[in-house]
Amino acid sequence: MKACLFAGDRLVLREDASELPTVEEARGWNAGEKAWFPATASRPAAWDGVHTAEGDGVHAAEAHDARAVATPGERAETATDTPVVAARAAPGWTPPEGVSAIGMRQAIVLLQEPDLSIAITAAHLARWRHTSRFCGVCGTATEPSRRHQAMVCRSCGHLAFPKVSPAVIVQVTRGDRILLGRSRRHPHGGYSVLAGFVDPGERLEDTVRREVEEESGIRVRNVRYFGSQPWPFPDSLMVGFTADYDGGEIHSGDDELLDVAWFRADALPPVPPAYSIARALIDGFARSNGVDPSRIPTWQRR
Numbered sequence: 407m408k409a410c411l412f413a414g415d416r417l418v419l420r421e422d423a424s425e426l427p428t429v430e431e432a433r434g435w436n437a438g439e440k441a442w443f444p445a446t447a448s449r450p451a452a453w454d455g456v457h458t459a460e461g462d463g464v465h466a467a468e469a470h471d472a473r474a475v476a477t478p479g480e481r482a483e484t485a486t487d488t489p490v491v492a493a494r495a496a497p498g499w500t501p502p503e504g505v506s507a508i509g510m511r512q513a514i515v516l517l518q519e520p521d522l523s524i525a526i527t528a529a530h531l532a533r534w535r536h537t538s539r540f541c542g543v544c545g546t547a548t549e550p551s552r553r554h555q556a557m558v559c560r561s562c563g564h565l566a567f568p569k570v571s572p573a574v575i576v577q578v579t580r581g582d583r584i585l586l587g588r589s590r591r592h593p594h595g596g597y598s599v600l601a602g603f604v605d606p607g608e609r610l611e612d613t614v615r616r617e618v619e620e621e622s623g624i625r626v627r628n629v630r631y632f633g634s635q636p637w638p639f640p641d642s643l644m645v646g647f648t649a650d651y652d653g654g655e656i657h658s659g660d661d662e663l664l665d666v667a668w669f670r671a672d673a674l675p676p677v678p679p680a681y682s683i684a685r686a687l688i689d690g691f692a693r694s695n696g697v698d699p700s701r702i703p704t705w706q707r708r
Contacts, residue, residue, distance in 0.1 A: 596705030
């Protein structure tokens with residue numbers, strides 16, 4: 407059985423590990439025995455004191471503070487031969503020698519599938535569980551639902567489901583050029599495709615048009631779906647699109663961006679690493695213009 411152990415918002419791994427540790431290893435790190443529960447069988451429904459939401463893509467199991475986040479036979483992204491549980495370390499716990507608590511951005515670089523998708527799911531659920539301890543309707547303490555992937559109020563019965571915040575991210579092209587922006591959050595000088603959160607009542611394609619025009623002054627057409635990526639910072643779902651230039655001139659009036667510019671495929675600035683959907687959008691543009699993505703510079707976080 408594997409484990410996703412979190413110290414705050416940081417994932418605990420063996421140093422230089424490329425896969426999740428086992429529960430036995432995590433127990434050996436003395437992060438708090440109450441965070442873990444014994445596995446008596448391979449299916450969560452048979453675990454002692456655990457209740458699961460049968461049929462869901464990701465099971466929500468609970469025993470003390472532990473959560474089962476992936477089991478055999480589940481969706482392809484989190485397919486694994488053994489169950490996986492997640493828990494938070496005790497407050498003030500520090501990793502022993504040979505063990506590191508790393509940020510999820512670093513974990514995304516280190517881990518391979520299926521552990522990567524499992525860790526992303528675990529990070530999302532762990533944060534949701536931690537921020538949903540009390541009912542948003544009446545303020546009473548909540549507990550895990552035995553029927554749903556949800557927290558249920560002990561008083562009024564209100565169900566709180568995991569929060570997912572959709573955001574669009576878009577590759578805008580104008581012939582052989584791509585529109586990229588440099589965020590104030592990227593002081594290292596890197597550029598990326600434009601992105602933004604979906605407003606209530608807004609269609610995804612309308613978000614694309616609004617965000618691009620707000621951030622750059624550019625109007626777009628032919629908005630097309632590209633793909634998506636869960637992004638646990640803290641609970642986003644990045645929905646990727648491509649779009650074509652439809653008019654307007656670049657302005658730099660957006661508070662979030664230091665610069666916006668058009669770039670040719672053979673003269674791209676440093677861009678996000680390969681694990682992100684932003685990079686997938688940029689790589690797709692490069693390939694369509696005859697440039698090997700391996701030649702594109704990648705930004706380095708400081």
